[in-house]
Amino acid sequence: MSHAKKKSPAAAQPGLTMADLAKLAGVSKITVSRALGDSPLVTAETRERIQALARKHGYKLNVSARNLRLRRSHTVAVIVEMKPSSSRTMWDPYPLSLLGGISQELTSAGYSVLLTTRHDAANAAVQAADGLILLGQGEHEDAVKLYDRMGLPMVVWGAESAQDNHIVVGSDNRHSGVSVAERFLSIGRRHPVFIGNSDHPEMAQRLHGFVDELAGHGIKPLLLRRVDWTLESGVEAVRSLAARKVHFDSIFACSDLLAMGAIRALVELGLSVPNDVSVVGYDDTPHGASFLPPLSSVRQNWQEGGVLLARKVLALIDGLPVSSQVLPTSLVVRAT
Template sequence: MSSRSSRPSEPNPARKAGEHLTMADLAELAGVSAITVSRALRDSPLVNPETRAKIKELAEQQGYQFNISARNLRLRRSMTVAVVVEMKPTVERQMSGPYPLDLLGGISQELTSAGYSVLLTSLQGGALPSVQAADGVILLGQGAHEDAMHEVQRWGRPMVVWGAVSRHETQVVVGSDNHRGGKLAAERFLALGRRRPVFLGDSAHGEFAERLEGFVDTLAEHGIVPLTPTVANFTVSAGAQAVHQLLDEHPQFDALFAASDLLAIGAIRALIERGRRVPEDVSVIGYDDTPLGATYLPPLTSIHQNFVDAGVSLARKILAMIEGRPAQSEILPTHLVARVT
């Protein structure tokens, strides 16, 4: 960091006893800019630890009090970001899963370091006054047909969305490389000699549509067309129910790529109940690489996406938008974690 080299000075003799010390005064004493002082007093990682310590020590010596309320009023900011989770928690699909918990961890880590508070809410809560007062919104999940994104967009706040990047040129979106995830699943099935695959998911959701597209495009190069039954819910029971129906109508399939680990676990459960061996008779691949999938028996092969890094990226982009800096959509890498299935 560039700054004017100076060591802490004695109290400014021109300042009368009891006169309020401003941030500009403190910056002059420390030999740095006012924004550096502001960041240091908020423990921002943008200021190196040595400079932060020097500024805090000087502020204590000079009796400087960082008035957060006054700063927020001056900037006309609440220093709050609303994080809206697009999901209705159920017993089978809980908020404690990697989605959204790991995403929230990355978001909170970055926002709190920048001096912001995190307001967690859901679409069921609507645009509450506290949400309307937030400086920006992070939406976790676009919703079927992007309905959740369109709803939050109407709130009129700066917004960054977690989901499918391919469908939006004007909206700032952070997402995983779902197309590559689908491609990797197809390539593994081809390497295993599987010729009758199934995709389990719902293409009304942008992320699932990207996964399906990568899967279908790769298989098409080998003259293979997968079965693609629609599964509206992302739960274990929904996966099991879909596979029971598949076995009744198309019992010949020998590979199954599920759009989430929960769907894949449900699929394995149904296959075993119907006397099919996994992976001998049917190979199964999930998506998300969750701890549940990794410890399931048999351990689940899955496509990994890094939710923590995604959360950090979402937070950085909304901070940029709040501060009037440019922000662009971002696609994060995915890779296949091969296990027993």
């Protein structure tokens, strides 16, 4: 028989405690706590001395103990709505840029980022979080209710809607639509098409802005509903327009991939971009910018959005007044 013993799981390292430091410094542990916490209740001299000692011995705070005592976790859960096989979810660069901003801001404020997917949100650790950030594209309606029930400070990325009353940070989708309409009008386009999903809150706002601005000039765009945001979907969209013999001279697509697909189909049909048809995409992806011809697109600032999301949860956690916010977008005009 073997005497090979299974290594003890998660072998707890020796690690000093405050009590140890206290003994070393010849003070009580509460003094150590205060010294390390930069409390004004200890002399500058002893504070220095104890902090130096802590550094020297590589003291590490036990986060669990502090969190238990303080009854908070110093953690914000980020819930990513991840439909396993959908076209645009966690796999795309978007939420990731948001995550970057969030992570940067939260960690520099001493908070941790707990990453979860919708499915795991019942997780005990999520419930222990001090706050919630919800990332997802239009899947909110029911989800929000679920999380709201947890009674945690929560901030959502997306489009603000009238009926729900949680804090929302998102891009100015409406203005994006207006900008694109203005652009089309300024270059004399009179028969615009909108490709996207009007059930999606963010896209719906883009559509509204687009429609309203055009309406001011007596123009009514054609709405071409597309659920998928893929290149193929864009191709099909334009083909269906051609099949229906619709006359159009400009396309506002709700994603760069849709736009690129549309352009490809236009070229197939012998139409010239931008001479015959102008096309504007959304998200200003690197691929769109490198496309031939380089794609005009609406850019949103994901990273800044992430930072804002983080700041707002933190403010909520601190009990400060917080309001929703929309971030400006910019239309990047390139060749199309």
